[in-house]
Amino acid sequence: MLAGFLFVTQEQVMGEPGKRYDIITVVFVFLLAIVLEYREAFSLIEDETLSYRQILRTHYANDEYISPSEDVVIVYTDEDFYAEYDKYPLRRVDLSTIILHLKDMGAKVIGVDMLLDFKSAYGEDPTLADALEEAGNVLLVSQGQIEGDDYLGVNRAIDKFASLTQDGYSNISANSAISESIVRLRVHTTMSDNFDAWPFAVKAVSMFLDDADIRLEDHTLSIGEEIEVALDQFYDLYIDYPLLPPSEEGTARLHEVVGMSVSELLFAIDEEELEDLASLVDGKIVLVGEVAEVAHDEFETPVGNVYGVEIIANTIATILRNGPLTAASLWLEIIVCLNVMSLFVLSRSIQEPFLRNLFSFGIAGVFIAGVVIAYISFGLIISLSYVLIASLISIVVINSRFYLNEMGQKALIRDMFGHYLSPEVVADLVRTPEKLALGGEERVMTAFFSDIAKFSTFSESMEPTELVTVLNEYLTGMCNIIIASEGTVDKFEGDLIMAFWGAPTFQEAHAKLACFASIDQRKELAILREKWVSEGLPEIQVRMGVHTGPMVVGNMGSAQKLNYTIMGDAVNLASRLEGANKAYDTYAMISEDTYMACHEHIDARELDTIRVVGKSDPVTVYQLLERKNQTEGKLADLVDLFARALALYKEGNYQDALAGFKDCLKLNPEDGPALAFVTRCESYIANPLPDDWDHVFTLVEKG
Known part of the structure; x- marks a missing residue:
């Protein structure tokens, strides 16, 4: 039934034979272009094209023309x-x-x-x-x-x-x-x-x-x-x-x-x-x-x-220099114009829209390139704007009858799906109707999850209307940062935010963008927290998890309801890392894959190698701190001390590692990772681990 809605007969689109005025229109606009060019009716546009051509000529023409005269x-x-x-x-x-x-x-x-x-x-x-x-x-x-x-x-x-x-x-x-x-x-x-x-x-x-x-x-x-x-x-x-x-x-x-x-x-x-x-x-x-x-x-x-x-x-x-720039003769202008016109008339025979438009814009592109090369290399000035305007009009005229078919498809799709799909999805379907099929594609992307720590306790202390106001303010502030960082907000689930980078457009630096967004959210949250506390509201903390890896992105769901989202183990791991913050009393945790993808742009502290709930493979995790070389003061010193203590811990030297982690607490008695490792080292000293232990810490709860 869907196919019946999406296709309109060629006769409906093309109209009756004998009523096709596109050839007459194309010939008319090109002949008019010749007249207007000779009279220089659009000198503003033409002189602008000359300006750009001259800039190119100064960089690429023969040295004898682009060097200042030695006689003046x-x-x-x-x-x-x-x-x-x-x-x-x-x-x-x-x-x-x-x-x-x-x-x-x-x-x-x-x-x-x-x-x-x-x-x-x-x-x-x-x-x-x-x-x-x-x-x-x-x-x-x-x-x-x-x-x-x-x-x-x-x-x-x-x-x-x-x-x-x-x-x-x-x-x-x-x-x-x-x-x-x-x-x-x-x-x-x-x-x-x-x-x-x-x-x-x-x-x-x-x-x-x-x-x-x-x-x-x-x-x-x-x-x-x-x-x-x-x-x-x-x-x-x-x-x-x-x-x-x-x-x-x-x-x-x-x-x-x-x-x-x-x-x-x-x-x-x-x-x-x-x-x-x-x-x-x-x-x-x-x-x-x-x-x-x-x-x-x-x-x-x-x-x-x-x-x-x-x-x-x-x-x-x-x-x-005998005027190296020479205007083309009227006859040459006419020959060029008529040749371009003939090619556009020829394009009418191409039925497939993409190929037709590719051919049409190719004509315009080759014409522009030829005119520019003639100017740069030979100093020959062939009018550009008049033929180009005629070309654009011809593209519209020739394709209009084919566009009627496409417009019919779009109208039918809006009528059929506009009442029960989001406007964004409908707009995407209008652009590419073939996407009506379910499915997605696998890409290496970066997934992001954030959640308010102890949200239940936080929400119970507030009136419902007050909670909605604060939650909206929080979600708006965080999402503005995600969008400003070129991210895609996937969904909200209460106080949870799910977002990703790397789709729908390809982003080579998706890991860096996600980390920068996380850092900026922490800074924005500090401002909001100070505001809320001044208003008598409880202080909140937000945990964030970021992971980079292969995941499937596309329209997921059923034939009745689609959602542009991400799926896969990499997505689940990002969610687990958000919860893993709880074990270390941290608020921004990234995976080793994310760290390696953007370590030249961020400051981070290696935390541990862990096995999250529901996963058997270990993953090394890092605490995201700041943009590169922005960590300073006691925190910078603490990161260095922690790294040395962590190295001893990995060697199984828990006694010296314990001393190192305690040194960290002298700088910051409330440092979550150091506190966690002090407790862990004391436990391992009191209850030695088996010799074959793989030094991977297994989490027993999601967070």
Whole structure:
């Protein structure tokens, strides 16, 4: 009868022939993706994918592309400089000194990333003008006046400076109004056509190549005969950011790698000191700019926050390398898009849902990998987000008719079982209906049991409502810790808690997690105990047992009632260890298997080798104390003394062992394990054991 409920006919799911619009929809979304890609409708998403691709490129591309350019140097002003300089901004007379020093040191181009569009109020302009004229190789920054799609002109330096220098505009902004990440530089054709204005980086390269002609033809930026950079359909140049070395604060900034502080030039003691620095700038493009926070000239990029002068430096390096990042042609984008579309149409023929989805997501995965590899290895920029979005829509559209079958199964399962199975089990059955069958799997896991010591005495001293309140507070606190430690709470039986680690998800460190949870429960219990005592309630202690071993986990029960739980001898042993605490007056006992699985993470005291009730095999047990190396003070000393006494006990030297255990009691007269062994040693001395005794202590009660 169950099979009749769980299967819906293919005709019900698929619908009538001729009403399948999935192919039309897939073709439509991919054709729409081509149009949207060309118009860059989703530049925010696409630029984010470019950012991630650029990060990968900086780590895995050829060294010639990911290394900072050796032809560009940054001379910067930062907070340290201004602290020494004791004024802001940099005075023009001092800028003059810097320019002349750089000229004398052999700088090929001196680019000043400071907008000098107003006259000095301190009469410093003549001095700066003389320096600009003497240098003869200075490039000043300008600003394109752009409002929306209107180009109003160029805001250049004052005439006195403009007539002695060249200039380039530094307009740069993100392509999206939402994302601020700078991944490309736009060459505004209207600016070059109407105002003979070019980007600052472009002009710097032109001057570096002896004032080479700048041309823009067929979306190709040419500078002289050496440089040809392909631009995309919007005349954007993609900036290739380099890999920078690590620093104490994370990743070094570009100016820290290829730069020097203005202080080294402005405060140079003599010509000899400048000559020592000349090799750093000789024959290079030197950019003078701000990297101080007060300048508010910092931008978000794929490699982190970068100062404006650093973006210019990276753009210059990109141009000098002939623009290693190239946007794919429209025809290549169309071919890629249509091929991916064809594969998704092909996926319709796969009836089995898992294989179909595996194939579909495999298509998307291979596409992503191909696009990323093309970017990293060849600098080829193929749009990712548009085809990926179309792929995801296609997966939904193509699979929707198959999902109707699955939705029918889920609805039937909810109707049939929702009234008498727990919501968790029902949800699991909805996800995997094949689990309706009983059964489980064997795994090595860690089981945990805890119980309130002398609970009957404790409960008899309280009113029922008061007991429920305290018990709920206790169970809530303990279970929160178990869940926070990635454990699974199996069940409650009165004050008993049963939990386990290692399922339903695999946990390699299940023993460590269980021990940490036990330690944390002891600490939380101490807080609760203090609270309860202050409220006039009796003091309680909780015993815990933990064991690691093979056990069966899964849905147990009957066809009418299932319970996700654990079973097996290992589970029973964990329960016995909880009760075994009573013999040693301890409150957290773990087995040797648990100890060996996580001894590098915990402090524990070996207690004894015992044979629990109902088990013939001996087990060595430990008292769980703390996280590794957290046991200190008298307890740490006590553990060392106890270990020595226990070694004598194992050798059968009960007389010396007795003395050792008594030494333990001098440190803590109430130490349960030491008291137990004092009594036992005295008994063995008075009543000697047989020579063939196996030194295993057999417990006679569960706890």
